[in-house]
Amino acid sequence: MDTIDLDLHRTFPENIYFATSDGLRKPLRNVLGAVAHKNHDQGYCQGLNFIVGLLLLLIKDEEKVFWLMDTLINDLLPDYYNPDMKAVKADQELLGEIIRWKDPEVYAHIEKHSVSWCLIGIKWFICLFADVLPVETVYRIWDCLFYEGAKILYRVSAMLVIQNRDKLLACKSFTEITDVFKEIVNNPNIVDCHTFLQKCFNELGSFPIARLKKIQEECSERL
Numbered sequence: 001m002d003t004i005d006l007d008l009h010r011t012f013p014e015n016i017y018f019a020t021s022d023g024l025r026k027p028l029r030n031v032l033g034a035v036a037h038k039n040h041d042q043g044y045c046q047g048l049n050f051i052v053g054l055l056l057l058l059i060k061d062e063e064k065v066f067w068l069m070d071t072l073i074n075d076l077l078p079d080y081y082n083p084d085m086k087a088v089k090a091d092q093e094l095l096g097e098i099i100r101w102k103d104p105e106v107y108a109h110i111e112k113h114s115v116s117w118c119l120i121g122i123k124w125f126i127c128l129f130a131d132v133l134p135v136e137t138v139y140r141i142w143d144c145l146f147y148e149g150a151k152i153l154y155r156v157s158a159m160l161v162i163q164n165r166d167k168l169l170a171c172k173s174f175t176e177i178t179d180v181f182k183e184i185v186n187n188p189n190i191v192d193c194h195t196f197l198q199k200c201f202n203e204l205g206s207f208p209i210a211r212l213k214k215i216q217e218e219c220s221e222r223l
Helices: 002-008 025-038 048-059 062-076 086-102 104-112 117-126 135-148 151-162 165-169 174-184 193-202 209-222
Strands: none
Touching (some): 025 062, 048 062, 048 135, 086 151, 104 165, 151 193, 165 174
16 A cells, blocks of 8 residues: 555645545545455556546546556556556557558658667556646547447557647757657647547547457557
8 A cells, every 4th residue: 555655646736625634535445455355366546536536526436446447457458557568568559550550651751769668658548648638638549448348548648649730840950750749749739539530530540449449459469
C-alpha cells in the first residue's frame, strides 16, 4: 500500500475532491487496494490511480468502480498492468504500425529521428488518457472502450498523431518531435469531444480487428 499512498497525493491534486484527506482520497485508496489485492499477481500499477480517480468522480460508488476496474484489467485489457508491461509495450509498437498503415509519411519521419513509439504513447495507454486529455473527452473514449474494447485506444492515439502531421513533418530533430508530442494534448481539436470522436471514426477509416490482432502478435514477438 506504500506506493498507493504515495500516489494518492499525486492524483488530480488541483481537484477539490482529491486536494485534501476528505473527499475521494479514502475511496480512491480503498478501490486501489482492493484491485491490487484481487489481482495479487499484478499488484498495483502506477497510472491506475488516475483511472480510478476519474471513475469515482463520475460514479462515486466504490463497489461499482471496483467491478469496472476488474472488467478493465481482466477482460478488456488483460496483461496490460502486469509488472513486465509487455502487453502495453506491444500496443505502443502497434500504434507505430498503425501510423505506418494510415500515414506512411509521418511514420517515416518519426522513425528517421529515432523517436520510439513507447516514448510517445506509454502514458496515453497506461492511464487510458486520464490526466492527458480533457475529462469529458476521456469519458467519451471510455464509453467506447467498455462498449467495443481496446480498438478505440488505437483510433484515438492515431488521431492525436495524424491531426498534428504538419507540425511533426516540420520538425528537424528528436527534441522538436518530442516537444510537439508534449503539446499534442493541448490541441483545441480535442476539447470538443463529440467532434474529436467523430474524426477518430470518420477520418481514419476501418480498423479490421483481424488485421490489428495479426500486427499486435507480430509486435509482441519482437519484444
